[in-house]
Amino acid sequence: MADLHVPINRDQGGIAGQIAAEIRASIRHGRLAPGTRLPASRDLAADLQVSRGVVVEAYEQLVAEGFLISRVGAGTQVAPTSARSAMDVVPASGPVYSPHYGHRPTSPDLGCFPRERWLASVRHVLTTMPSDVFDYGDPGGVPELRDELAGYLRRVRAADVRADNLVIVGGVAQGISLAVQVLTQRSRRLRLAVEDPNSHRQVPLLLRAGAELVPVPVDDQGLVVTELRARGADAVLITPAHQYPTGVVLSPARRAALMEWAAETGGVVLEDDYDAEFRFDRDPVGCLQGLAPARVILSGSVSKALAPGLRLGWVAAPAELAESMRQARGELDLGSPVIDQYALAHFLRTGGYDKHLRRMRREYRRRRDALVKAVAEHLPEVRVRGIAAGLHAYLDLPPGSDEDAFVRPARELGLAADPVGPTRLTPGPPGVVVGFARLPAHRAAEVIQGLKVRMSGQNID
Amino acid sequence: MADLHVPINRDQGGIAGQIAAEIRASIRHGRLAPGTRLPASRDLAADLQVSRGVVVEAYEQLVAEGFLISRVGAGTQVAPTSARSAMDVVPASGPVYSPHYGHRPTSPDLGCFPRERWLASVRHVLTTMPSDVFDYGDPGGVPELRDELAGYLRRVRAADVRADNLVIVGGVAQGISLAVQVLTQRSRRLRLAVEDPNSHRQVPLLLRAGAELVPVPVDDQGLVVTELRARGADAVLITPAHQYPTGVVLSPARRAALMEWAAETGGVVLEDDYDAEFRFDRDPVGCLQGLAPARVILSGSVSKALAPGLRLGWVAAPAELAESMRQARGELDLGSPVIDQYALAHFLRTGGYDKHLRRMRREYRRRRDALVKAVAEHLPEVRVRGIAAGLHAYLDLPPGSDEDAFVRPARELGLAADPVGPTRLTPGPPGVVVGFARLPAHRAAEVIQGLKVRMSGQNID
Numbered sequence: 001m002a003d004l005h006v007p008i009n010r011d012q013g014g015i016a017g018q019i020a021a022e023i024r025a026s027i028r029h030g031r032l033a034p035g036t037r038l039p040a041s042r043d044l045a046a047d048l049q050v051s052r053g054v055v056v057e058a059y060e061q062l063v064a065e066g067f068l069i070s071r072v073g074a075g076t077q078v079a080p081t082s083a084r085s086a087m088d089v090v091p092a093s094g095p096v097y098s099p100h101y102g103h104r105p106t107s108p109d110l111g112c113f114p115r116e117r118w119l120a121s122v123r124h125v126l127t128t129m130p131s132d133v134f135d136y137g138d139p140g141g142v143p144e145l146r147d148e149l150a151g152y153l154r155r156v157r158a159a160d161v162r163a164d165n166l167v168i169v170g171g172v173a174q175g176i177s178l179a180v181q182v183l184t185q186r187s188r189r190l191r192l193a194v195e196d197p198n199s200h201r202q203v204p205l206l207l208r209a210g211a212e213l214v215p216v217p218v219d220d221q222g223l224v225v226t227e228l229r230a231r232g233a234d235a236v237l238i239t240p241a242h243q244y245p246t247g248v249v250l251s252p253a254r255r256a257a258l259m260e261w262a263a264e265t266g267g268v269v270l271e272d273d274y275d276a277e278f279r280f281d282r283d284p285v286g287c288l289q290g291l292a293p294a295r296v297i298l299s300g301s302v303s304k305a306l307a308p309g310l311r312l313g314w315v316a317a318p319a320e321l322a323e324s325m326r327q328a329r330g331e332l333d334l335g336s337p338v339i340d341q342y343a344l345a346h347f348l349r350t351g352g353y354d355k356h357l358r359r360m361r362r363e364y365r366r367r368r369d370a371l372v373k374a375v376a377e378h379l380p381e382v383r384v385r386g387i388a389a390g391l392h393a394y395l396d397l398p399p400g401s402d403e404d405a406f407v408r409p410a411r412e413l414g415l416a417a418d419p420v421g422p423t424r425l426t427p428g429p430p431g432v433v434v435g436f437a438r439l440p441a442h443r444a445a446e447v448i449q450g451l452k453v454r455m456s457g458q459n460i461d
Numbered sequence: 462m463a464d465l466h467v468p469i470n471r472d473q474g475g476i477a478g479q480i481a482a483e484i485r486a487s488i489r490h491g492r493l494a495p496g497t498r499l500p501a502s503r504d505l506a507a508d509l510q511v512s513r514g515v516v517v518e519a520y521e522q523l524v525a526e527g528f529l530i531s532r533v534g535a536g537t538q539v540a541p542t543s544a545r546s547a548m549d550v551v552p553a554s555g556p557v558y559s560p561h562y563g564h565r566p567t568s569p570d571l572g573c574f575p576r577e578r579w580l581a582s583v584r585h586v587l588t589t590m591p592s593d594v595f596d597y598g599d600p601g602g603v604p605e606l607r608d609e610l611a612g613y614l615r616r617v618r619a620a621d622v623r624a625d626n627l628v629i630v631g632g633v634a635q636g637i638s639l640a641v642q643v644l645t646q647r648s649r650r651l652r653l654a655v656e657d658p659n660s661h662r663q664v665p666l667l668l669r670a671g672a673e674l675v676p677v678p679v680d681d682q683g684l685v686v687t688e689l690r691a692r693g694a695d696a697v698l699i700t701p702a703h704q705y706p707t708g709v710v711l712s713p714a715r716r717a718a719l720m721e722w723a724a725e726t727g728g729v730v731l732e733d734d735y736d737a738e739f740r741f742d743r744d745p746v747g748c749l750q751g752l753a754p755a756r757v758i759l760s761g762s763v764s765k766a767l768a769p770g771l772r773l774g775w776v777a778a779p780a781e782l783a784e785s786m787r788q789a790r791g792e793l794d795l796g797s798p799v800i801d802q803y804a805l806a807h808f809l810r811t812g813g814y815d816k817h818l819r820r821m822r823r824e825y826r827r828r829r830d831a832l833v834k835a836v837a838e839h840l841p842e843v844r845v846r847g848i849a850a851g852l853h854a855y856l857d858l859p860p861g862s863d864e865d866a867f868v869r870p871a872r873e874l875g876l877a878a879d880p881v882g883p884t885r886l887t888p889g890p891p892g893v894v895v896g897f898a899r900l901p902a903h904r905a906a907e908v909i910q911g912l913k914v915r916m917s918g919q920n921i922d
Contacts, residue, residue, distance in 0.1 A: 003617045003815040005747060031615035037812065043819060110592035119587045126580045131571035134768035154492035156464045170631075174794035208792045286466060307595035309799035331669045332793075333635035337801055338770035351498065354464040358504060 105435030139335035140326030141168025158286025175299035184210035193233035222250035242275035247386010275390030370441035374448035409454035566896030600796035601787030602629025619747025636760035645671035654694035683711035703736035708847015736851030831905035870915035
């Protein structure tokens with residue numbers, strides 16, 4: 001039912017005519033689209049403080065002219081054939097998705113998003129919470145969610161956090177952006193070490209937040225801490241659970257070395273807990289934050305465990321820094337939407353989150369194994385790395401290969417594949433990142449075989 | 462069901478003992494809270510790649526020690542009396558709400574939030590949308606919502622917008638913050654005129670976004686445009702539909718003068734469409750953006766119409782500026798959560814939004830009238846202003862009054878009241894802002910009478 005904008009000049013008289021003229025113009029200029037239902041004459045009359053007869057008169061005039069149609073039981077609507085102005089409604093022009101096995105190599109399988117159980121959590125919130133929770137709230141997040149998350153992170157990530165260390169954010173991107181903004185504010189200048197190669201989509205974000213970037217190389221044990229020491233930095237942004245793009249898990253020796261660096265130099269470690277939910281081999285590794293809660297800012301999200309579209313994550317930091325981030329959040333957007341926050345708290349409390357993760361971990365392990373097997377069989381010249389955790393594999397291409405000669409046909413086959421080149425701040429050997437989260441195990445062999453066929457004749461080695 | 466973090470060293474032997482030790486430590490240190498359900502022995506064994514017997518042995522040991530309890534049909538749980546470390550869970554420490562008629566004077570009546578119909582929209586999204594919509598999306602907002610909103614704003618606010626002029630944001634605060642950031646980026650320096658008095662909660666936000674503030678006085682016609690000209694500015698932030706705190710609606714002459722200023726100087730008008738949904742007198746006024754879409758950035762939200770906790774709003778700007786804001790949003794937090802965006806699109810499309818607004822407008826008008834009547838009767842020395850629109854009234858106190866002598870007893874009576882002093886950048890006569898959205902019409906007389914009694918003997922005049 002349309003809410004109409006109808007200005008009336010009572011000094012002019014002919015009020016029915018004025019109403020009709022206004023509605024006519026609205027239809028002509030596209031402000032009232034074909035099919036739009038107009039308010040009942042009784043309602044519009046009450047709104048405009050005119051008698052009902054005046055509105056009926058206006059409507060009848062426009063029905064007579066063909067702008068409106070009126071049917072018993074269906075009320076009055078804008079006629080489907082109404083004249084429209086040049087300013088037509090733009091057709092929905094979002095990205096077009098064809099059948100595929102992934103959007104980004106880092107995306108989870110959204111076909112497994114637990115829609116029914118999530119809806120049950122939202123229903124729980126909407127049917128049980130007091131009205132006041134829907135008001136302006138704490139920009140740092142609702143207390144119930146911070147409590148549940150603190151328990152979860154202590155239990156599953158061996159983090160050393162309490163509710164007052166946590167700030168709820170719109171995902172890791174915002175978490176890191178807030179942390180860098182707050183750190184920059186304190187020191188005026190922030191030399192931030194970043195992994196090389198790294199998730200290049202983050203670079204504009206880090207620069208916007210005010211950081212100066214210092215690239216530090218990553219080898220097969222993770223970030224090279226001796227290089228970090230040599231280059232010097234106030235803080236370092238790192239993905240220890242599953243580095244992007246190499247897939248390396250930070251080795252125990254490097255974890256120790258990094259913590260020593262932080263303790264000696266007073267440096268801050270920004271820990272992006274990327275892909276931590278999905279560790280496939282025997283020894284899960286707790287987060288760095290649990291080792292040195294005074295020196296580490298941990299950021300994570302539900303993007304891999306549930307869905308990126310929820311835009312829901314957290315930052316754990318020493319209480320004073322957490323308070324600064326909470327305040328900064330209040331000066332940016334007043335915090336995250338509350339219904340999903342309460343829904344996630346309910347989902348965690350009732351075990352839905354753990355259950356979903358357990359199920360997905362088994363499934364992703366199966367898909368990873370199928371991809372690895374298929375590559376070993378059909379592309380023996382390619383070495384697979386970085387598969388102890390996460391949703392993507394790093395493929396080392398033979399020296400001199402053209403990354404695009406792999407990526408293009410892979411994408412044509414529906415595989416989520418990205419070249420490694422753009423993620424490097426300094427040049428390195430060719431490689432590609434391939435996501436396996438959406439590639440069903442029973443399709444892996446066929447897809448990789450198809451890739452081999454398409455690449456034959458191309459310059460891969 | 463808990464997801465456990467249990468590192469195992471296979472070289473050491475005694476795996477059941479290692480598992481038990483780890484769980485014991487987790488319980489002692491509070492990582493596993495009393496009552497937490499442990500995974501079934503079969504599931505944990507599969508995760509850790511050990512035999513089920515090993516896990517059963519570990520669980521039995523801990524049951525024997527009193528750390529766990531095991532009941533048929535209920536699985537294994539952490540015992541309620543388990544020892545806990547010093548790091549206890551912090552009790553939920555959110556704001557405590559007592560029965561009242563408002564949280565802020567600007568808050569809507571959240572007891573009227575259409576929970577069932579909103580849930581129906583969320584259900585529609587979760588049961589009908591393809592999985593890909595839950596992935597990373599357009600940081601500028603989902604196309605379906607931008608289409609629906611463009612239609613709504615054209616129809617109800619007489620705005621001149623299409624979907625590609627719109628960026629979905631987390632409320633007006635973020636909308637204005639983004640706009641100021643983008644404008645600052647372009648000109649390096651942004652002299653931003655602000656109304657005086659104004660919504661003082663916005664000041665830190667504007668400064669953080671990079672603006673230099675230029676106060677311009679507001680009189681009973683709204684912003685004094687001659688003063689804006691005299692002081693000079695690159696842009697002006699204004700609340701034409703219902704000024705905060707004065708409640709003034711920008712007069713037709715001032716609207717024209719403001720548009721002249723923008724055209725002549727190339728200045729940008731940042732229009733905060735505050736309280737535009739609730740216009741109570743005869744002539745609704747379209748937004749400024751509809752008059753000069755090339756010079757006005759319009760920002761609005763569902764905070765007053767539905768609930769601030771949804772954190773959902775929009776910015777309409779010339780396409781090129783909209784694109785810059787969309788990009789900036791991508792470098793801050795990757796956009797707003799998608800489920801609520803689709804839900805709002807559905808709510809708009811099916812007429813739920815218009816219907817709710819129509820209902821609330823009638824109700825708020827009733828409450829406003831009751832408040833005005835009660836003040837006239839019981840506090841004749843107080844003049845009520847700014848009530849042509851919105852959810853709050855501006856009360857002029859007699860010269861020399863102490864604002865707090867009104868605000869304190871008003872709040873004790875549950876009324877949402879704020880002093881005007883803190884909203885002024887330059888001193889002015891005493892006043893208070895009172896919200897009527899949550900004050901039931903039948904309670905108004907009693908509350909204002911109570912206020913009169915409490916204030917008697919206090920220095921109000």
